[in-house]
Amino acid sequence: xxxxxxxxxxxxxxxxxxxxxxxxxxxxxxxxxxxxxxxxxxxxxxxxxxxxxxxxxxxxxxxxxxxxxxxxxxxxxxxxxxxxxxxxxxxxxxxxxxxxxxxxxxxxxxxxxxxxxxxxxxxxxxxxxxxxxxxxxxxxxxxxxxxxxxxxxxxxxx
Amino acid sequence: xxxxxxxxxxxxxxxxxxxxxxxxxxxxxxxxxxxxxxxxxxxxxxxxxxxxxxxxxxxxxxxxxxxxxxxxxxxxxxxxxxxxxxxxxxxxxxxxxxxxxxxxxxxxxxxxxxxxxxxxxxxxxxxxxxxxxxxxxxxxxxxxxxxxxxxxxxxxxxxxxxxxxxxxxxxxxxxxxxxxxxxxxxxxxxxxxxxxxxxxxxxxxxxxxxxxxxxxxxxxxxxxxxxxxxxxxxxxxxxxxxxxxxxxxxxxxxxxxxxxxxxxxxxxxxxxxxxxxxxxxxxxxxxxxxxxx
Numbered sequence: 001x002x003x004x005x006x007x008x009x010x011x012x013x014x015x016x017x018x019x020x021x022x023x024x025x026x027x028x029x030x031x032x033x034x035x036x037x038x039x040x041x042x043x044x045x046x047x048x049x050x051x052x053x054x055x056x057x058x059x060x061x062x063x064x065x066x067x068x069x070x071x072x073x074x075x076x077x078x079x080x081x082x083x084x085x086x087x088x089x090x091x092x093x094x095x096x097x098x099x100x101x102x103x104x105x106x107x108x109x110x111x112x113x114x115x116x117x118x119x120x121x122x123x124x125x126x127x128x129x130x131x132x133x134x135x136x137x138x139x140x141x142x143x144x145x146x147x148x149x150x151x152x153x154x155x156x157x158x
Numbered sequence: 159x160x161x162x163x164x165x166x167x168x169x170x171x172x173x174x175x176x177x178x179x180x181x182x183x184x185x186x187x188x189x190x191x192x193x194x195x196x197x198x199x200x201x202x203x204x205x206x207x208x209x210x211x212x213x214x215x216x217x218x219x220x221x222x223x224x225x226x227x228x229x230x231x232x233x234x235x236x237x238x239x240x241x242x243x244x245x246x247x248x249x250x251x252x253x254x255x256x257x258x259x260x261x262x263x264x265x266x267x268x269x270x271x272x273x274x275x276x277x278x279x280x281x282x283x284x285x286x287x288x289x290x291x292x293x294x295x296x297x298x299x300x301x302x303x304x305x306x307x308x309x310x311x312x313x314x315x316x317x318x319x320x321x322x323x324x325x326x327x328x329x330x331x332x333x334x335x336x337x338x339x340x341x342x343x344x345x346x347x348x349x350x351x352x353x354x355x356x357x358x359x360x361x362x363x364x365x366x367x368x369x370x371x372x373x374x375x376x377x378x379x380x381x382x383x384x385x386x387x388x389x390x391x392x393x394x395x396x397x398x399x400x401x402x403x404x405x406x407x408x409x410x411x412x413x414x415x416x417x418x419x420x421x422x423x424x425x426x427x428x429x430x431x432x433x434x435x436x437x438x439x440x441x442x443x444x445x446x447x448x449x450x451x
Contacts, residue, residue: 012206016214017286017295017415027286052177056184060199061206061285063294063323063330065338067195068184075178108290114185115291119337124359127290 002153003038003046006146010034011054015061028135031058032107033142035074036100039081040088041150051078069114073107080106096143101136108132200325203296207328210284211298218416278421279303281311281329291358293336294319295415300327304422308387311418316393316409317341317381318418329420333412334394335362342384343394345373351382354394354406360413364397364404373397379406389423 010030017027031054038046055071064070081088081103088096112128229236281297299305301324311318311331319339323330332339339356343364350371356362367373377397383390398407 012209012213015210015285015296016217017283048173048177052181055181057202060195060202061296062292063199063296064292066185068181071181072178072185075174075181079174079178111291118186123291123337124357127358131290 002149003034003042004050006149007031007034007038007046007050007054008057010142010146011058012061014058027131028138028142029104029107029131030138030142031055031070031074032077032104032135033100033139034146035078036081036103037143037146037150039078040085040096040099043078043082043085046078048075048078051075066114066118069111073110076110077103077107093140093143097136097139100139100143101132104132104135104139108135196323200323200328203323203328203330204300204325207284207296207298207325210296211282214284221414276421276423277304278419279305281305281418281420283415283418284328291337293333293339293356293358293412294322295331295333295418297329297331297418297420298327299420300325300329302327305329305420306422308425309420309422310388310392311420312392313410313415313418315411316395317388318408318410318412318415320387321420331418331420334408335360335412341388341394342382343379344382344390345371345397346378346380348372348377351384354379359405361398361405361407362395364406367404373400373404375400386425389425 010033013030014027035046035051035054051074052071055074056068058070059067081099084099088099108128108131112123112125116123279299281299283295284298285296297311305321305324307321307324309321311320317334319331319333319336321329322332333356334341334354335356335358337356337358339354339362341354342351343354344351345364345367348371350368350373352367352371353365354362355365364373364379375397379394379397381388381390381392381394393409395406395408398405
């Protein structure tokens with residue numbers, strides 16, 4: 001319950017307008033953090049369907065012409081992280097952070113390539129790079145909130 | 159249940175490839191079948207609007223606090239700048255008053271009929287696209303408030319974009335920086351028409367400019383009114399750079415949109431929804447078309 005709920009809440013969080021100076025319209029992808037966190041710690045509690053529908057919801061609410069792209073990115077991140085899960089277990093946070101940075105870079109690179117192909121022109125890469133950096137920079141905050149929810153989980157499920 | 163175990167295992171093994179395939183397929187086909195997604199999207203946006211609005215409140219207050227701190231830090235410099243600007247504006251006010259009276263006289267002279275009634279509705283931004291390849295915002299007014307597709311959205315500074323999607327109580331505004339935004343504009347003072355074309359960067363490009371047009375940084379760009387979607391002379395932005403690609407800095411601060419005004423100029427350049435046949439009513443439309451024939 002908790003992984004699914006937090007993933008959906010984080011997906012909605014990705015959509016809120018943050019009016020931070022010079023932050024522009026580049027919002028950190030909180031959905032990615034939730035999927036990453038739960039895949040590392042409790043992949044058994046985050047079914048594929050939830051990841052898929054979270055991505056779909058994100059696409060439908062943010063008005064992209066490519067509904068399904070975020071779902072695809074999140075599913076691939078989940079698959080990739082799941083195969084490398086051992087690397088992250090019982091390691092310091094910095095390793096986790098680095099792993100997340102890699103996952104975010106991969107996800108945004110995929111979006112960049114896809115949108116460039118569909119628009120038949122190279123997209124300006126700067127926003128994608130920015131979004132990767134901003135998302136990675138916000139990871140400790142998202143990770144902290146998710147860890148709190150994670151710790152509260154046994155209490156909630158009983 | 160010995161039979162179901164292998165079946166379940168197979169289903170589990172196939173879920174991931176299946177979902178990946180479905181999302182990739184949707185993403186590729188999405189553009190082809192926009193109508194279906196449009197309906198779903200509008201319904202979802204309407205449903206989530208209250209949630210997004212409430213969830214956005216704390217963020218709005220935090221950003222206001224950040225803004226207040228920023229202002230406090232720069233208050234002295236701002237004051238100096240404002241004093242200078244005030245002086246300049248007072249001069250402009252004189253000019254404007256003189257032009258206004260002159261304008262009135264001239265209008266009297268040529269019996270000029272002013273443009274149709276204008277009504278506007280204020281809208282709060284409740285969601286940002288948040289993506290690196292999208293420049294749109296969701297606002298909390300819709301059909302209920304009399305908003306229609308194609309209507310321009312403005313801030314006090316200038317044009318923001320136009321309504322592309324309409325729900326009952328939400329509307330999506332395509333910002334003029336989006337890669338799918340193309341707005342007919344004119345370089346003020348030259349009467350040279352051009353197109354303002356977004357590329358998802360902060361500064362949209364000016365394209366289809368006549369080669370001989372003298373465009374220089376600082377020139378004002380306003381809507382031309384071609385196409386009948388935007389009225390003429392809405393302030394859009396100012397030429398920022400001209401080396402090879404002409405880039406425009408929009409007047410409106412698109413990175414920090416909180417409130418916009420959606421204005422009804424009584425223009426109908428956008429095809430109404432009814433002009434696009436819905437998938438299930440194509441036969442009906444065809445029959446009607448046959449009748450009229």
